[in-house]
Amino acid sequence: MLQLSKKVEYGLIALRHMAMKPSGNVVTTKELANEYDLPYELLAKIMQKLARGGVVRSLQGVKGGYTLAQRPSDLKVALVIRIIDDSKPMVAECYTEGPEGCYLFYNCTIRRPLGKLQRNLNVLFDQMTVQEII
Amino acid sequence: MLQLSKKVEYGLIALRHMAMKPSGNVVTTKELANEYDLPYELLAKIMQKLARGGVVRSLQGVKGGYTLAQRPSDLKVALVIRIIDDSKPMVAECYTEGPEGCYLFYNCTIRRPLGKLQRNLNVLFDQMTVQEII
DNA sequence: GAATATAGGACTGGTAGGGTCGGATATTAT
DNA sequence: ATAATATCCGACCCTACCAGTCCTATATTC
Numbered sequence: 001m002l003q004l005s006k007k008v009e010y011g012l013i014a015l016r017h018m019a020m021k022p023s024g025n026v027v028t029t030k031e032l033a034n035e036y037d038l039p040y041e042l043l044a045k046i047m048q049k050l051a052r053g054g055v056v057r058s059l060q061g062v063k064g065g066y067t068l069a070q071r072p073s074d075l076k077v078a079l080v081i082r083i084i085d086d087s088k089p090m091v092a093e094c095y096t097e098g099p100e101g102c103y104l105f106y107n108c109t110i111r112r113p114l115g116k117l118q119r120n121l122n123v124l125f126d127q128m129t130v131q132e133i134i
Numbered sequence: 135m136l137q138l139s140k141k142v143e144y145g146l147i148a149l150r151h152m153a154m155k156p157s158g159n160v161v162t163t164k165e166l167a168n169e170y171d172l173p174y175e176l177l178a179k180i181m182q183k184l185a186r187g188g189v190v191r192s193l194q195g196v197k198g199g200y201t202l203a204q205r206p207s208d209l210k211v212a213l214v215i216r217i218i219d220d221s222k223p224m225v226a227e228c229y230t231e232g233p234e235g236c237y238l239f240y241n242c243t244i245r246r247p248l249g250k251l252q253r254n255l256n257v258l259f260d261q262m263t264v265q266e267i268i
Numbered sequence: 269g270a271a272t273a274t275a276g277g278a279c280t281g282g283t284a285g286g287g288t289c290g291g292a293t294a295t296t297a298t
Numbered sequence: 299a300t301a302a303t304a305t306c307c308g309a310c311c312c313t314a315c316c317a318g319t320c321c322t323a324t325a326t327t328c
Binding site: 139140141173175176179193194195196197198 | 285286287288289293294295296297
């Protein structure tokens with residue numbers, strides 16, 4: 001359906017929330033889940049991914065939580081998608097791999113033309129930062 | 135994963151094929167399936183949808199098949215997606231329905247910002263025609 | 269050491285997408 | 299007429315993926 005996954009949505013909501021607080025402010029998953037009524041455990045996983053991806057910094061322990069590891073103006077939406085969904089936002093899968101990825105590869109007549117669309121899409125996601133979604 | 139469905143891909147391949155033939159040329163599903171090694175029955179369904187959607191004209195019977203019902207330069211990729219997938223290419227589902235569609239609606243903080251991205255995406259798909267993918 | 273936070277593996281359940289099958293209908297050619 | 303060949307269309311399967319849950323381990327604070 002060509003649609004962002006809920007995970008990405010939740011991730012963006014969380015990052016936006018953090019971006020609106022003063023820099024360095026610690027936010028817990030619980031707090032986020034309550035505030036936006038998101039499933040806690042799922043959100044927790046997302047935050048962990050964002051932490052592994054270097055987008056947020058995690059602090060363990062009783063006073064722990066997450067802080068933004070990058071300035072919102074530097075944080076590209078494309079990166080968030082890549083981290084959470086383990087993939088670039090792509091129009092067709094054939095843009096990742098070579099001939100192995102798609103049995104149509106040589107027969108596929110729309111790969112090249114769709115590339116144009118793909119590039120435009122990339123630009124879109126690569127330009128938009130978390131700063132802009134505040 | 136934010137990716138075009140295979141159905142849409144197949145549909146575009148078919149339409150491109152037809153667009154390259156002289157106008158009015160009749161093409162059968164069988165021919166298309168053989169040429170591009172696509173699953174016949176699935177492609178047949180897609181062609182039927184395109185016919186119902188007014189994108190191609192169907193001719194039944196032994197000498198039957200499909201012809202383009204619109205000039206390739208008029209045929210928007212967005213329309214093809216809408217017809218085949220029964221949906222607009224959307225970033226988030228909340229852009230279809232009102233508050234009923236999404237329980238987050240009022241809490242959702244990214245709807246408005248994502249709208250910008252959505253509009254850009256719409257422009258992309260609305261501008262690109264089948265003519266351009268030849 | 270109790271409380272509370274992240275870390276992360278395992279599992280479930282629903283749904284949509286890709287693909288298949290069977291039969292009905294229309295048209296042409298023999 | 300009837301055989302051949304095309305679209306039409308409903309029903310079905312099956313697999314993969316996604317959202318969501320559960321449970322346990324680990325780190326940190328008080």
